[in-house]
Amino acid sequence: MNFTEITKKSFNTVADYILGNLQAGEEANVNLHAEESVFIRFNGNKVRQNTTVEQRTLSLLLQKDGKTASFSFSITGDETEDKKRADQWLAEARKECALLPEDPYQVPLKNNGVSDSTFKGALLSEESVVAAITAPAAGVDLAGLYCAGPLISANKNSKGQSHWFATENFFMDYSLYLGEKAVKSVYAGTHWNQKEFEANLAQSKNQLSLMDRPKKTLAPGAYRTYLAPGAVAEMASMFSWGALSFSAYKQGNSALQKLADKEKSLSSLFSVRENFAMGLTHRFNGLGELAPETLNVIQKGQLQSFMTSTRSAKEYSVEANGADGGEYPRAMEILPGSLKEQDILKELGTGLYLSNLHYLNWSDRMNARITGMTRYACFWVENGEIVAPIADLRFDESLYDCLGENLLAVTDFQAVDPMVSTYESRAFGGKKVPGMLIKDFKFTL
Amino acid sequence: MLDLQRTLNQVKSDADWVSLRQVTEKTTHRRVRDEKIDGNSVYFDQGVMVEVLVNGHFGFAGTSDLTESGIKRALGKAVAMARSGSSQKVHNFTTAQRPQAKGIYSSPVIRPIDSLSAKEITDIFVDATKAMKVSDKIISRSAGTMIVETSFHVVNSSGSEVQQNFSIVSTDFSATSGGPGETQTRSDNGGLARCFQVGAEVFDRADILSRSKRIAEESLELLSADNCPDEAMDLLLAPDQMTLQVHESIGHPLEYDRILGDERNYAGWSFVKPEDFGNLQYGSKLMNVTFDPTIADAMASYAFDDSGLKATKEFLIKDGVLVRGLGGLESQARLNLPGVANFRSSSWNRAPIDRMANINLEPGTTKFQDMIASIERGVFMMANKSWSIDDYRNKFQFGCEYAKLIENGKITKTLKNPNYRGTTVKFWNGLKAVSENRETYGSPFCGKGEPNQVIRVGHTTPYCLFSNVEVFGA
Numbered sequence: 051m052n053f054t055e056i057t058k059k060s061f062n063t064v065a066d067y068i069l070g071n072l073q074a075g076e077e078a079n080v081n082l083h084a085e086e087s088v089f090i091r092f093n094g095n096k097v098r099q100n101t102t103v104e105q106r107t108l109s110l111l112l113q114k115d116g117k118t119a120s121f122s123f124s125i126t127g128d129e130t131e132d133k134k135r136a137d138q139w140l141a142e143a144r145k146e147c148a149l150l151p152e153d154p155y156q157v158p159l160k161n162n163g164v165s166d167s168t169f170k171g172a173l174l175s176e177e178s179v180v181a182a183i184t185a186p187a188a189g190v191d192l193a194g195l196y197c198a199g200p201l202i203s204a205n206k207n208s209k210g211q212s213h214w215f216a217t218e219n220f221f222m223d224y225s226l227y228l229g230e231k232a233v234k235s236v237y238a239g240t241h242w243n244q245k246e247f248e249a250n251l252a253q254s255k256n257q258l259s260l261m262d263r264p265k266k267t268l269a270p271g272a273y274r275t276y277l278a279p280g281a282v283a284e285m286a287s288m289f290s291w292g293a294l295s296f297s298a299y300k301q302g303n304s305a306l307q308k309l310a311d312k313e314k315s316l317s318s319l320f321s322v323r324e325n326f327a328m329g330l331t332h333r334f335n336g337l338g339e340l341a342p343e344t345l346n347v348i349q350k351g352q353l354q355s356f357m358t359s360t361r362s363a364k365e366y367s368v369e370a371n372g373a374d375g376g377e378y379p380r381a382m383e384i385l386p387g388s389l390k391e392q393d394i395l396k397e398l399g400t401g402l403y404l405s406n407l408h409y410l411n412w413s414d415r416m417n418a419r420i421t422g423m424t425r426y427a428c429f430w431v432e433n434g435e436i437v438a439p440i441a442d443l444r445f446d447e448s449l450y451d452c453l454g455e456n457l458l459a460v461t462d463f464q465a466v467d468p469m470v471s472t473y474e475s476r477a478f479g480g481k482k483v484p485g486m487l488i489k490d491f492k493f494t495l
Numbered sequence: 496m497l498d499l500q501r502t503l504n505q506v507k508s509d510a511d512w513v514s515l516r517q518v519t520e521k522t523t524h525r526r527v528r529d530e531k532i533d534g535n536s537v538y539f540d541q542g543v544m545v546e547v548l549v550n551g552h553f554g555f556a557g558t559s560d561l562t563e564s565g566i567k568r569a570l571g572k573a574v575a576m577a578r579s580g581s582s583q584k585v586h587n588f589t590t591a592q593r594p595q596a597k598g599i600y601s602s603p604v605i606r607p608i609d610s611l612s613a614k615e616i617t618d619i620f621v622d623a624t625k626a627m628k629v630s631d632k633i634i635s636r637s638a639g640t641m642i643v644e645t646s647f648h649v650v651n652s653s654g655s656e657v658q659q660n661f662s663i664v665s666t667d668f669s670a671t672s673g674g675p676g677e678t679q680t681r682s683d684n685g686g687l688a689r690c691f692q693v694g695a696e697v698f699d700r701a702d703i704l705s706r707s708k709r710i711a712e713e714s715l716e717l718l719s720a721d722n723c724p725d726e727a728m729d730l731l732l733a734p735d736q737m738t739l740q741v742h743e744s745i746g747h748p749l750e751y752d753r754i755l756g757d758e759r760n761y762a763g764w765s766f767v768k769p770e771d772f773g774n775l776q777y778g779s780k781l782m783n784v785t786f787d788p789t790i791a792d793a794m795a796s797y798a799f800d801d802s803g804l805k806a807t808k809e810f811l812i813k814d815g816v817l818v819r820g821l822g823g824l825e826s827q828a829r830l831n832l833p834g835v836a837n838f839r840s841s842s843w844n845r846a847p848i849d850r851m852a853n854i855n856l857e858p859g860t861t862k863f864q865d866m867i868a869s870i871e872r873g874v875f876m877m878a879n880k881s882w883s884i885d886d887y888r889n890k891f892q893f894g895c896e897y898a899k900l901i902e903n904g905k906i907t908k909t910l911k912n913p914n915y916r917g918t919t920v921k922f923w924n925g926l927k928a929v930s931e932n933r934e935t936y937g938s939p940f941c942g943k944g945e946p947n948q949v950i951r952v953g954h955t956t957p958y959c960l961f962s963n964v965e966v967f968g969a
Contacts, residue, residue: 087946089945089946090580091757091945091946093585093755093756093757093759094585094756095583096583096584096585097552097580097581097582097583097584097585098585098757099553099555099580099846099848100554100555100576100577100579100580101554101555101556101557101576101845101846101946102555102556102557102569102572102573102576103556103557103558103844103845103946104556104557104558104559104560104569105542105557105558105559105844106559107540107559118532118535119535119537120534120535120536120537121536121537121538121539122536122537122538122539122540123538123539123540124539124540124541124542124559125559126559126560126561126562126565127560128560128562131562139539142537146535146537146613149612149613149614150532150535150613150614150617151532151614151617151621152532153532154531154532155531176572176575176576176579177575177578177579179579180579180580180582180583181582184583193756193757193759193760194760194945195760195761195945195946197946223760223945224760225759225760227756227759230764230887232759234760301528301634301635301671302634302635302671302672302673302678302680303635303671303678303680307678308676313676408763408885408886409883409884409885409886410883411881411882411883411894412881413881413883413892413894413914414894414912414914414969416676416677416678416969417969419969421881421883421892422883423883423884423885423886423890425885425886442885442886442887442889442890444883444885444890444892444916446892471947472945472946472947473942473947473948473949474841474842474844474949494892494916495890495892495916495918
């Protein structure tokens with residue numbers, strides 16, 4: 051059996067064992083995150099470090115007498131050992147429930163149905179990865195990470211709910227360098243195609259050749275600016291940082307408070323939705339609840355829905371909409387507009403073309419103001435012609451301006467920004483975003 | 496319980512060198528909001544990283560399957576990794592990068608963490624959020640902790656055996672007040688900035704209640720405060736903001752793996768070049784920075800890094816001149832420069848990389864009150880709330896929770912929404928006074944690496960005064 055098959059058998063055995071051993075008055079929710087990953091790190095088109103990781107983490111949420119305890123632990127695939135661990139942590143969870151006060155916003159578990167999806171990919175064999183990447187990149191200064199392997203999320207609860215989602219995917223997240231000037235790309239999917247990767251690499255090399263001119267240093271100020279999808283994706287990630295969470299809004303920490311309170315608005319060109327039909331991640335959340343396939347979040351500049359978990363829904367007496375406990379978008383799509391790719395430089399005229407942004411943070415949360423840096427292939431454009439790469443600039447800009455009345459156009463195409471986060475474990479999902487043309491984007495340093 | 500040494504003796508390999516690093520970690524989160532339970536969770540994680548040297552290249556394989564067959568399977572994968580990587584290796588490494596090490600380290604704990612029950616901690620937090628209820632304008636009150644009990648156990652084929660046990664507690668208290676069109680949050684020295692190697696003694700009820708009341712009052716005070724002005728002036732930073740300033744504009748740019756370009760595709764590069772060591776006037780002559788893993792309760796104190804290098808205090812910047820960088824034995828070999836014992840991994844499932852540990856600013860000679868008295872017009876900022884710096888660690892912009900205006904040598908009023916921006920070397924060369932007293936803070940979440948890793952860092956710093964800094968408000 052392969053990793054996915056062993057893990058499925060193991061999860062079903064341990065989860066059923068836990069759920070079958072619950073006592074009267076107890077309910078439980080069991081989650082699994084598992085992966086078998088190859089990580090190969092490149093610098094200078096050489097291998098800096100390569101690692102394989104095999105991990106399976108089970109999370110048990112026990113509800114008893116109005117109290118909630120949550121325990122996570124690793125399982126091995128060995129039935130005897132895994133049952134022993136399950137016994138140990140179930141006993142600990144019971145002890146914790148006995149000690150703690152009642153949980154006022156405990157969500158009663160429900161049966162949200164059954165799903166079972168396994169997607170098989172076609173990945174490079176571990177021994178062939180190094181040559182597949184370094185050979186076509188010969189002579190180029192390449193840095194980045196290749197990551198691949200099976201990735202699994204599963205859920206069961208004591209009400210009979212059962213979800214299984216397994217996929218085999220990869221990403222090659224890389225940048226190419228010409229001295230200190232660089233371009234960035236990601237090749238990601240479920241079926242590695244060497245020709246596609248080489249085409250992706252060739253496109254990056256072409257873009258790098260545009261960087262082979264002296265850098266232009268610009269004074270701080272407001273510039274007409276095109277944000278390519280890579281830059282928009284970085285900005286969109288801020289919506290996951292306390293901006294669209296209903297509980298953050300209720301606790302005074304949402305950056306979109308003034309939008310929600312209708313003190314401010316965004317451009318009618320700007321619409322955001324959750325769209326699980328993109329197929330980037332599974333619909334069930336940590337409690338096994340199914341999010342709607344699509345959910346309008348911001349429509350034509352007006353806030354339609356905060357991300358609202360069942361816990362927040364109980365606390366604030368509102369409707370939940372399938373959000374996970376963290377209340378951030380899991381399948382974000384910014385809707386396209388009408389600006390055609392071939393018209394971008396012409397419509398930009400004179401200004402900045404920014405491919406990527408870096409290290410964003412709220413500089414004034416109440417006014418949805420963000421600071422951050424330009425990064426990678428960013429150019430000065432004059433009269434619709436690329437003139438020179440720019441020295442990095444710091445921006446400090448409110449969403450109410452750049453996505454408000456200063457948003458001039460949105461492209462008619464979108465790009466997928468796959469999730470490449472690997473903190474503790476590999477993440478699911480990604481975003482789909484267009485490019486945006488903005489007037490008077492403010493740079494400060 | 497896995498017998499690591501016995502397992503090492505039993506597994507057979509044709510690798511030139513083999514190491515097993517077992518990490519066992521229990522992380523407990525407890526949170527109370529508005530006097531009610533807001534979450535309790537325990538995450539128990541354990542696994543082994545098998546590391547081998549083959550053809551001058553280190554290969555890694557991590558597994559949570561701690562059976563003998565699981566370790567053997569991981570060993571086979573590590574050898575395959577090393578073999579495939581060695582065809583295009585970045586450097587020809589040897590066992591010189593894995594010195595023999597023997598020793599034990601334990602966090603300095605006064606009261607074991609399990610001497611306090613979940614209920615006792617929760618009760619303190621309920622009372623802490625009650626103490627924050629100083630006005631109807633306080634709209635959210637929270638208290639939380641993250642308790643980490645972890646052990647790193649390493650054995651290898653050169654005869655090393657290192658056992659390091661850490662007891663780490665981070666706490667986080669905050670109050671948010673709301674007025675027309677705005678909210679203001681004040682926390683306990685910044686989000687999770689109070690993180691230390693300690694035991695249950697850190698949950699001192701009287702001290703926590705006193706701090707909780709103060710931050711609620713200060714949150715309220717901010718609602719009616721003036722905005723920070725927009726101008727260039729003197730800037731006095733408290734240690735809870737200096738922590739971030741040191742971390743971002745000294746710690747990261749001095750990491751050798753950034754200088755070598757390993758991090759270029761993720762965290763970024765560095766403006767520092769290898770030839771800058773011994774030459775670059777990084778800051779004014781008042782600036783003395785150390786890598787110091789010996790501070791008793793600081794987050795990143797330890798005896799050995801993951802390569803087995805003994806951790807010792809080293810000067811990184813002396814009298815303002817850059818003298819040494821943050822690189823373990825692999826980076827030292829690649830750069831041919833001296834470094835420090837900072838080759839660290841976040842857990843059993845990641846390979847070690849160059850990380851910060853405790854990066855500290857050494858104390859000066861100026862009394863705090865004399866610093867205030869010396870300022871004609873300036874702002875005193877406390878507690879970080881916003882951070883952003885470019886991928887070369889040059890152009891930064893940081894925001895704080897709370898500030899005071901200083902006019903003619905006296906603190907005159909409270910300011911809200913304080914921010915400042917600058918460029919690293921110019922900023923540090925504007926350092927014009929360093930206090931004689933220091934405070935220790937840190938972060939449990941310094942992110943870096945591909946694959947990504949978070950690591951714990953500590954920073955012990957004085958109050959520092961900088962001249963001619965661009966400050967601004969909302």
